[in-house]
Amino acid sequence: MSAASAAIRDVGTNDVPLVVDVDGTLIKSDLLYESALQFLARFPLEAWRLPHWLFTEGKAALKQHLSERADPSIATIPLREETVALIRDAQAAGRPVYIASASDRRLVEALAERVGGIAGVFSTEAGVNLAGDAKARRLVAEFGEKGFDYVGDAAVDFPVWRASRNVLAVAHGGDFSQKVRAAFPDARIVAESRVKPRDVVRALRPHQWAKNALVFVGLVTGHHFDAASTLASLTAFVCFCMAASSAYLINDLLDLPADRIHPRKSRRPFASGAVPVLYGVVLAAILAAGAFVLSFGLPVKFSLALLIYLVLTLAYSFYLKRRMMIDIVVLGGLYAIRVFGGVAALGLPQTPWLLMFSLFLFTSLAIVKRCSELTANHQGEQPGEKKTLAGRGYSVEDLRVLFPFGAAAGYGSVFVFALYMSSPDVAALYTHPNRLWLICPLLIYWISRMFLLSNRDQLHSDPVVYALTDRISLATGACVAAVLAISL
Structure with a gap:
């Protein structure tokens, strides 16, 4: 049985939604970095705009500008197989699956369409960078405290995990796995990803x-x-x-x-x-x-x-x-x-x-x-x-x-x-x-x-x-x- 299947097996009733992070979790990359690189590839002489947007308008505005002017080619970005398996198992069990990301809505919706069967998306919009505490508040407002399971991969996801019912994590190293388990003893590590020298x-x-x-x-x-x-x-x-x-x-x-x-x-x-x-x-x-x-x-x-x-x-x-x-x-x-x-x-x-x-x-x-x-x-x-x-x-x-x-x-x-x-x-x-x-x-x-x-x-x-x-x-x-x- 796969790690994804094991994670799904004991999560409880079928009506509790599964919420999936994107960067490093659903995809093996980061949409912000991918968008910035493609912006530079298309407009190399406008590189100065990146720090200008970030420091004068904020991170949410930066992501919006990049999504409007750069195409990271969502269809080609590699997906993480273990996370996709987790999604498919949840869908097979009749559970709604949502994607929650700090990336711009247009990119997240395109990714959701590629994955298929996604009930809805939560993303950065209206000047709010949907990460950390902001993501936790948004999901609690939608599903209630402990009303959803969440799979993430970074320290910024800790506030979301504290508000979720079940903690599912993609670990990019042994140290991170230990930190997650120390904070959440019942956490499930659905995938481990290490950069090989x-x-x-x-x-x-x-x-x-x-x-x-x-x-x-x-x-x-x-x-x-x-x-x-x-x-x-x-x-x-x-x-x-x-x-x-x-x-x-x-x-x-x-x-x-x-x-x-x-x-x-x-x-x-x-x-x-x-x-x-x-x-x-x-x-x-x-x-x-x-x-x-x-x-x-x-x-x-x-x-x-x-x-x-x-x-x-x-x-x-x-x-x-x-x-x-x-x-x-x-x-x-x-x-x-x-x-x-x-x-x-x-x-x-x-x-x-x-x-x-x-x-x-x-x-x-x-x-x-x-x-x-x-x-x-x-x-x-x-x-x-x-x-x-x-x-x-x-x-x-x-x-x-x-x-x-x-x-x-x-x-x-x-x-x-x-x-x-x-x-x-x-x-x-x-x-x-x-x-x-x-x-x-x-x-x-x-x-x-x-x-x-x-x-x-x-x-x-x-x-x-x-x-x-x-x-x-x-x-x-x-x-x-x-x-x-x-x-x-």
């Missing part, structure tokens, strides 16, 4: 840190292998990992409605409800601040590169990713900034050859990333159907143009490398510079293979991450390293 780590997307290995390019190409240079590059790597995770957290929080309807992205920690969205906001701020504090031990140019990287990623998350071709230029730029940041961390001047090579190569990789997403989206398309990439400015018809664009950019990087062979810089760094020509066919092979894999829908991740985990790509990289070694 591995889910928090997964939200940071550590597999994407592989892209930050690009900061070591300056170390390798400049032949700076001393201890100080190695330590500087490692510090730069850590800074970019922290900044990148901060950006990924923000991007995931803004993309929640779209991620939740995606077959793969719906399993992400925030989209699935495994990690509360507030955790993401706090972690993003801590990681961004930590990255900049750590960067102060490196040259100022590196801190500037890190700042540009973070500003671009935020602009990308809020707006630029929906702009056709601009998103590709930005993605390519984000790859390149890692390289330039690595050079800046060593205190070396930026070379025009590295600038040109990075421009072409990383634009090519940004295009192949979009091509992979479009190719995956194309699978299962019905004849005559025009599919678009959700949240992006492309349709599958653009593949016929993007593939040539990407290949041209990739081969352009090889051309720049070939020109570099004739520069005096090569003679200064290598004893046998002519041997470096062997790298050109290796680059042509690798770039061509990446586009073929993308066309076959076999490139399911970021191309840089894929290259660092793909055996053939690693073997190609080893061959490039061997050529560099015999050219010294």
Whole structure:
């Protein structure tokens, strides 16, 4: 028997209503945070309105404004299975079920419609934030003292539990369970929800840190292998990992409605409800601040590169990713900034050859990333159907143009490398510079293979991450390293 069924079994007569809280209880999220995030995603330049509404008009007004201007997509927010089971058991027993929430009425009514069979809703309206004592007074006025059972999940629900007949709780940790049972010995814990450390780590997307290995390019190409240079590059790597995770957290929080309807992205920690969205906001701020504090031990140019990287990623998350071709230029730029940041961390001047090579190569990789997403989206398309990439400015018809664009950019990087062979810089760094020509066919092979894999829908991740985990790509990289070694 489920915890929900056990909780329902002995609650008494069938005419006593069951009242269910929303945030953290019925849903695995919080409607206020969800609404605020979608408001920011839609109106990033109006972020100042959130504190303005809160401190000048109050929390109830803030929720009303957000419900009018932001859509948290109620239909996609994950429900808590144990609470839904509790509701279904009560309905099967003939008991009326109500939803009581501090969220705005429009959102609560939409949630009630989604759940089905709800007798009525109580919500924030008319300037009254329906939480804590205000919720308790409202329910007592409706059902009488001890005239209802209530299921909640937070300390703010204690006044409501004191007025209810039976205390039913969703516990988000062992300490909270003990506090509830200490105050209400007969309380029933209908569900226990704990944030698992591995889910928090997964939200940071550590597999994407592989892209930050690009900061070591300056170390390798400049032949700076001393201890100080190695330590500087490692510090730069850590800074970019922290900044990148901060950006990924923000991007995931803004993309929640779209991620939740995606077959793969719906399993992400925030989209699935495994990690509360507030955790993401706090972690993003801590990681961004930590990255900049750590960067102060490196040259100022590196801190500037890190700042540009973070500003671009935020602009990308809020707006630029929906702009056709601009998103590709930005993605390519984000790859390149890692390289330039690595050079800046060593205190070396930026070379025009590295600038040109990075421009072409990383634009090519940004295009192949979009091509992979479009190719995956194309699978299962019905004849005559025009599919678009959700949240992006492309349709599958653009593949016929993007593939040539990407290949041209990739081969352009090889051309720049070939020109570099004739520069005096090569003679200064290598004893046998002519041997470096062997790298050109290796680059042509690798770039061509990446586009073929993308066309076959076999490139399911970021191309840089894929290259660092793909055996053939690693073997190609080893061959490039061997050529560099015999050219010294």
